[in-house]
Amino acid sequence: MTEFNGLQKPGLRQSFFAAIKRDLLLAFRRRQDLANPMVFFVIVVSLFPLGVSPDKSFLATSAAGVVWVAALLATLLSLDGMFRADYEDGALEQMVLSSQPLFILVLAKIIAHWVVTGIPLILLSPVLSIMLHLDQAVMGVLFLTLLIGTPVLSLIGAIGAALTVGLRVGGVLISLLILPFYIPVLIFGTGAVKAAESGMSFEAYLSIQGAILMLALVLSPFAAAAALKISVAN
Amino acid sequence: MNDHYLLEARELSCEREDRLLFENLSFILNRGEILQVEGPNGAGKTTLLRMLSGLMPMHEGELLWHGEPMSQCGDDFLSEMLFLGHKTGIKTVLTPFENLRFWSASRFAVADEVLIDSLEKSGLGGFEHTPCHSLSAGQQRRAALARLHLSPATLWILDEAFTAIDKQGVDELEQWIGMKAAAGGSVILTTHHRPAHYSRFRHLKLGDSR
Numbered sequence: 001m002t003e004f005n006g007l008q009k010p011g012l013r014q015s016f017f018a019a020i021k022r023d024l025l026l027a028f029r030r031r032q033d034l035a036n037p038m039v040f041f042v043i044v045v046s047l048f049p050l051g052v053s054p055d056k057s058f059l060a061t062s063a064a065g066v067v068w069v070a071a072l073l074a075t076l077l078s079l080d081g082m083f084r085a086d087y088e089d090g091a092l093e094q095m096v097l098s099s100q101p102l103f104i105l106v107l108a109k110i111i112a113h114w115v116v117t118g119i120p121l122i123l124l125s126p127v128l129s130i131m132l133h134l135d136q137a138v139m140g141v142l143f144l145t146l147l148i149g150t151p152v153l154s155l156i157g158a159i160g161a162a163l164t165v166g167l168r169v170g171g172v173l174i175s176l177l178i179l180p181f182y183i184p185v186l187i188f189g190t191g192a193v194k195a196a197e198s199g200m201s202f203e204a205y206l207s208i209q210g211a212i213l214m215l216a217l218v219l220s221p222f223a224a225a226a227a228l229k230i231s232v233a234n
Numbered sequence: 235m236n237d238h239y240l241l242e243a244r245e246l247s248c249e250r251e252d253r254l255l256f257e258n259l260s261f262i263l264n265r266g267e268i269l270q271v272e273g274p275n276g277a278g279k280t281t282l283l284r285m286l287s288g289l290m291p292m293h294e295g296e297l298l299w300h301g302e303p304m305s306q307c308g309d310d311f312l313s314e315m316l317f318l319g320h321k322t323g324i325k326t327v328l329t330p331f332e333n334l335r336f337w338s339a340s341r342f343a344v345a346d347e348v349l350i351d352s353l354e355k356s357g358l359g360g361f362e363h364t365p366c367h368s369l370s371a372g373q374q375r376r377a378a379l380a381r382l383h384l385s386p387a388t389l390w391i392l393d394e395a396f397t398a399i400d401k402q403g404v405d406e407l408e409q410w411i412g413m414k415a416a417a418g419g420s421v422i423l424t425t426h427h428r429p430a431h432y433s434r435f436r437h438l439k440l441g442d443s444r
Contacts, residue, residue, distance in 0.1 A: 007342040007386045009313065018339030022332075029327040029365075090321025093289060098340035099313035105340060233290045 015100045016108050023112030026085075033081065037074040037117045038124060044070040045128045056133045063132035064142050064193035068186055071121045071146060075153040076178070078117045080171045082109065082161040083228065092165075096232050102225040110158045110221065118150035138196040145189040148209045155216040156181045162227035166234050185212060238301030240265050240389065240420050241286070246295035248281055255281055256440055259295070265388075266415050267434045269422045277441030279424040280320065283393045286422065287317040313341070316387035318395055322378035326367040330358050330377035333366065338384060348384065356380035357403060371398040382410055390414060392423040 010018075027034055048066050049059060086092040095105050125146050129139050160178035167173065192205035241263040248255045255278030263269055271279045284290040286297065288304065288311065297304040299311050324333050334349050353362050356376045366374050375398045382390065390411075396404050404427070411421050415434060 007344060009341070010339060010343040014343070015340040018336060022328075022336040022339075025332070026325060026327060086323075088321070089323055089325065090319055091323035091325065093317070093319055093321065094323040094337060095340070096289065097287060097312055097315070097317050099309050100340045 009099060012100065012104055015098075016104050019105045019108035020112050020115075023109055024115065027112070027116045034116060037078045038120045040077055041070050041074040041121050041124060042128065044073060046131065049132070060133045060135060061197075063129055063134035064138075064190045064197075066132060067125055067128055067134075067142060068145075068149075068189050071125070071150060072153060072182055072186055074121060075117055075150065075157060076175055076182075078113070079157040079161045079174050079178070080164075082113050082158060083165040083231075084161075087165045087231065092228065092232055096229060102228065103221040106158065106162075106225045106228065107221040110154050110224070113158070114151050114154040118154055122146045122150060135197060138193055141196040141202055142193050144206060145192045145209060148206060148213055149185045149189045152185050152209070152213050152216045153182060155213075155220040156185075158224040159220050159227060162224040162231060164231075165228070166231035185209065188212070239263065239298070240267075240300065242298040242301070243286070244296045244298070246282070246285065246292060246297075248278055248285065248293075250278075250281065259440075261438060263389075263420050263422065264434075265418050265420055267420050267436060268411060268415050269420070269436050269438055271422065271424045271438045271440060273440035279440055280393055282440065283317075283391050283422065283424060284319070287315060287391050288312070289317070314388045315391065316381060316385045316389070317391045317393075318378060318381070319393045320397075322375065324366055324374050324378050326374070327365060329363045329365055330369070330373075330380065331362040333377055334380055334384065337381060342386065344384065352380045352383035353377070355383045357406065372400055372403065375399050376403060379407065382414075388419050390419065390421045390423075392421065394424055394426075396425045396427055 045066055048062070052058070052062075083092060086095065096102055098105070122143065125143060126139055129142055134142065157174070157178055160174040163177065164171075164173045188205045188209045192202040192209070195202040195205060239262045243259060243261050246259040247257045259282070261269070271282060273279050281290065285292055299307045304311060323337070324330075328336070330353055331349060334353060335346075338344055338349070350362055353359070356379050358373060358376055358380065361369060361373060366377060369377070379395065379399075395407060399407065411423070414421055
């Protein structure tokens with residue numbers, strides 16, 4: 001077997017970045033799926049002035065909440081697809097059986113998911129907050145809360161997606177499982193904007209959001225990897 | 235090489251949906267041996283192979299790898315084993331080259347030329363950079379089989395690997411399997427067709443107990 005002796009195990013970083021690149025390439029090749037969460041986000045936000053009230057003062061006070069709820073729902077919508085395709089075509093089995101730790105590959109998938117769904121939502125948010133007459137001064141705060149908050153949505157959502165990937169009715173179940181864990185992110189996200197609007201200090205809210213992000217970053221890849229192993233076993 | 239068996243299964247049992255698939259199944263696999271798991275549909279062939287590869291947990295019985303319990307081998311076993319199931323994990327929007335590149339990225343470091351070479355050996359010369367969705371089912375299967383040329387794994391676990399490939403492909407695959415065994419590797423496979431005669435070929439029949 002000397003012909004095989006030249007093969008070395010790649011470094012963790014190498015495998016990690018290859019996994020991110022793979023998922024980004026897959027997302028890029030299926031561009032219509034890429035647009036779904038963005039379109040949903042824009043539609044939900046733009047229905048509020050039409051459905052509730054186009055009144056400037058109403059919109060300005062509810063803007064942060066509307067943008068955050070829409071971002072949360074758009075992420076929730078995209079979660080079911082995070083592992084589904086890999087589960088159905090067997091790529092997930094090959095991931096579980098690769099010699100690199102599964103949580104590294106799962107973290108790579110979560111980051112790719114955030115890049116594909118989270119970042120577009122963050123970039124769209126200033127445009128939508130102008131539409132909702134959000135105070136220019138606090139727009140930056142909303143942007144920051146989304147920047148810290150949307151990775152948490154992808155991280156926690158991955159656990160739900162991993163648990164339900166083997167089930168046919170996954171979609172609804174993810175929402176029920178994950179939504180309670182999204183609520184703190186939502187509260188501190190909109191809280192920061194509200195505090196900034198009334199001229200108070202908003203840094204504490206951002207700090208708590210940052211703490212939640214760190215906690216999710218450390219724990220959820222392990223939880224999601226364990227859940228995937230169970231899903232693949234059935 | 236050590237003097238232990240490559241893989242030893244002791245008293246494996248499996249029950250699914252209240253039906254006993256197999257019970258007290260024990261066998262030994264040496265280096266250089268090919269084991270064909272036989273049995274009618276639903277006899278538990280795929281289940282057994284998934285169990286051996288570590289995808290499915292075992293509720294009863296024990297697996298030994300080089301004489302050590304599987305639970306203590308972890309990554310050693312994974313880097314020496316290649317599993318190819320019904321579902322191959324080939325992404326249809328990626329090309330065979332990209333598929334192989336990303337598959338190997340979490341296993342071993344290889345140069346692009348080696349990947350191309352493996353795809354050529356697998357009969358995909360000229361199709362390396364064609365998206366898999368415009369290839370036939372057999373060609374997609376060959377894209378997955380190219381892993382066999384690439385992998386340094388000692389043990390291949392192949393579930394219905396002969397599906398969808400043409401007669402020439404079947405002959406080639408049989409040759410690789412024979413060469414693998416001759417080089418000291420082992421292969422466990424399920425297939426409904428009867429492979430050519432290998433020197434160290436063994437059968438395991440499932441589904442007799444019903």
